[in-house]
Amino acid sequence: MSENKTQLRRRMRAGRRDLSAYQQRLHARAAITLLSRLPQMRRARHIGIYWPIDGELDIRQLLQRFRAKHFYLPVLPVESQPHLRFKRWHGETLSFRNRFHIPEPAAGPCRAPKLLDLVLVPLVAFDPKGARLGMGAGFYDRTFEHKQLLPGAGPQLIGTAHQLQCVEHLPTDNWDIPLDLVVTEKRIYRCR
Ligand SMILES: Nc1nc2c(c(=O)[nH]1)N(C=O)[C@@H](CNc1ccc(C(=O)N[C@@H](CCC(=O)O)C(=O)O)cc1)CN2
Numbered sequence: 465m466s467e468n469k470t471q472l473r474r475r476m477r478a479g480r481r482d483l484s485a486y487q488q489r490l491h492a493r494a495a496i497t498l499l500s501r502l503p504q505m506r507r508a509r510h511i512g513i514y515w516p517i518d519g520e521l522d523i524r525q526l527l528q529r530f531r532a533k534h535f536y537l538p539v540l541p542v543e544s545q546p547h548l549r550f551k552r553w554h555g556e557t558l559s560f561r562n563r564f565h566i567p568e569p570a571a572g573p574c575r576a577p578k579l580l581d582l583v584l585v586p587l588v589a590f591d592p593k594g595a596r597l598g599m600g601a602g603f604y605d606r607t608f609e610h611k612q613l614l615p616g617a618g619p620q621l622i623g624t625a626h627q628l629q630c631v632e633h634l635p636t637d638n639w640d641i642p643l644d645l646v647v648t649e650k651r652i653y654r655c656r
């Protein structure tokens with residue numbers, strides 16, 4: 465029987481969590497080198513990034529690499545609105561944690577998701593066409609919904625993951641927002 469979304473999520477999350485600290489560092493360094501060469505990265509001024517959890521690829525060193533750029537972390541939606549917000553982050557350690565125990569900047573300016581140039585998107589699994597499986601709450605899909613109506617609209621979405629998170633084909637739902645690119649420690653996938 466073929467694997468369903470829940471089983472695939474469990475398997476991929478276990479796979480990335482089981483990487484050694486050494487493998488994690490190697491992957492992060494290699495992926496950051498690939499990312500740093502991308503014209504999309506070089507051009508971007510306002511960039512969404514994430515605080516890694518659960519074995520996700522740790523690309524926070526990008527802040528040291530690109531000191532002149534502005535980086536933002538996702539902040540969970542409040543009741544009245546469905547979208548993630550992105551708060552300015554300078555690389556400092558953070559003491560506030562959201563309900564999933566993920567650190568968030570407590571204060572500081574937010575930037576509307578549409579006004580970011582580039583968003584580095586965490587994921588659980590991806591396929592070479594840019595389909596993404598996330599943690600299962602639909603936050604990124606809802607936040608970048610407008611891209612479905614306006615192909616070519618910003619921001620560019622770049623998935624970042626370990627190569628082991630790549631699967632041949634992911635079934636998609638009509639709300640899924642595809643990734644423009646995916647970068648792993650091994651290679652760049654150009655999806656759009
Ligand atoms: N690093 C990172 N930050 C991120 C995301 C992400 O995928 N990675 N998100 C992407 O959308 C948002 C958070 N989304 C999440 C959605 C579901 C669960 C989750 O189900 N967590 C627990 C179970 C619930 C709980 O602890 O209360 C779990 O680990 O199974 C976590 C985060 C925003 N920030």
Ligand SMILES: Nc1ncnc2c1ncn2[C@@H]1O[C@H](COP(=O)(O)OP(=O)(O)OP(=O)(O)O)[C@@H](O)[C@H]1O
Nearest residue numbers: 596597598599600601602603604605606609639640
């Ligand atoms: N644009 C949208 N409008 C309404 N509901 C949505 C939208 N996008 C996603 N959802 C809802 O969110 C739920 C989770 O979606 P999905 O399993 O694709 O999340 P995910 O991409 O894995 O998670 P995440 O983006 O949080 O990492 C779906 O059941 C769907 O009902």
